[in-house]
Amino acid sequence: MRYPGRVVKVGETDARIVKALKTALNKALVLRGSEAIVLEPDNPAFGPQMKQAVKLFQARHLDEQGQPLKTDGEVGSLTWAALFGPADVPQHVQPHDPLLVTVLAVAGSQADAGVREQPRNSNRGPEVDDYLRRAGMQPGVAWCCAFTYWCFDEASRQTGQANPMFKTAGCLHHWQNAPGQGARRLLARDAVADPGRVQPGAIFIMDFGGGLGHTGLVERIEGGYIHTIEGNTDASQGREGGGVYRLQRKLASINKGFIDYA
Known part of the structure; x- marks a missing residue:
């Protein structure tokens, strides 16, 4: 059933x-x-x-x-x-939006390339610096949201269209301003109740209080789990890791919600 x-x-x-x-x-x-x-x-x-x-x-x-x-x-x-x-239970493995297909391909290429901070724990490195500059930030700060913006920007350049994502390197700043760009927000409690509402290519937002957050891209959904591609993390699923990783998270661990630019 x-x-x-x-x-x-x-x-x-x-x-x-x-x-x-x-x-x-x-x-x-x-x-x-x-x-x-x-x-x-x-x-x-x-x-x-x-x-x-x-x-x-x-x-x-x-x-x-x-x-x-x-x-x-x-x-x-x-x-x-x-x-x-x-x-x-809901299983979603492919975005319906062509731009989001490209966004996930771009993000996956960075995970497959094993992008890491250089040196470790520095928030620096050739790729990391590029992510931050693209989002309008100087190198050396937390970069998970900048990575997400860079993936959208690269995908938009490849497909010849405007980048729909709000330009920011701040996770919670993104949450606040995404609707102004035409994005839809899905609250965490609604996603847990109905995982079928979370689509591949959506952006998850976590809120740790004090203005601190973490973000990444949803690659696919399998019931109560999401498979993600994230920057500034590691296998511990922390918010200050050293690279771009594919991870698996319980849907219920996302405490803020999801942003969908489809």
Whole structure:
């Protein structure tokens, strides 16, 4: 059964969804004796007992990447995939917008080339300096957003069109000003509820407080996970890493939202 595009929790009113979940939970848990939780599929209520069953399932199962599920008694995309299989949650692998296809190709070329800061931990290097200058900044500062701008600018030059991205090297500055460029913003909570709304080529924004943030490009979406191409990071997924990397992040780890220039 396909993921309905929202988190399913206590109070759900769609009897068809509740019945499918109860049937799947009964099959997955198979408990007996005093521990038994037997749900009635024909009862359309998502109540406390069903929440308890969901929490038990989450405690005993991993997501498709082998990571623990959040034990909250709510059925989001990761729990749905664990119950019904990853094919029943959103999978997006290719942008529909030709410019964004080129943006991801440009970004991927930098990841494949293994761009790194020179020297380490300096926010400098031939490519890094170019990213920053293109975004209107002097070399030597955090450059994740400048990398994203450079990818859009290179793609726009290659395709002979104007760069639609707001020119900035600041992640949160970008978030504030992107709508003025015609971009659409998707709040983090709405993306978690419905991963199908996140498209390849979108830009994720993370907010760490105090004006600090991190950003990168979404290469593809697999249910509750996004695969990204990012600058100024590393395998630790930090915001002050030393290169351009392809990474995988839980969708729920993106706490600000997404910007879409499609």
